[in-house]
Amino acid sequence: MTTVTLTSKGQLTIPRQLRDALGLAPGSRLQASIDAHGRLVLVPAKYEPDDLFRDRPAVSRTMNLDDMDRAIAAAVGREDP
Template identity: 40%
Template sequence: MATATITSKGQITIPAQVRIDMGLTAGDRVDFIRMEDGHYAVVPASHSIRSLKGIVPRPRKPVSLGDMQEAIAAGAARE
């Protein structure tokens, strides 16, 4: 069983063997999932880049540089 200590800032260091077993490296994120029994599971939060395909819709028509500049100016004027 691996054990970690919580610092005064609420941080923990995931033990090396746990990181290896979970395939975690520096900069990776983890999710804390609350289970039905009240315990938490820690799982990698990484997703394949392919899972992002289609999340941003394609523009309906090409946008000119002039159109972009007008939109930026209009947005700045509202601030």
């Protein structure tokens, strides 16, 4: 396990061997979270959430909640009573 030090600005330097193993380069983004044991977990961000919707076709119609409920009921094989 490698030890890193937190700077007064709240920054961490990731040692070269870890950067190389993860394929991190300057400007790489990491997703940060805290696991159930209170450990900081850093995971390379393979994409930005906005990227998922960037090339999505425009929505041609909208549905209200009743329409959605009917569509879900039909998909699971039952119609509304």
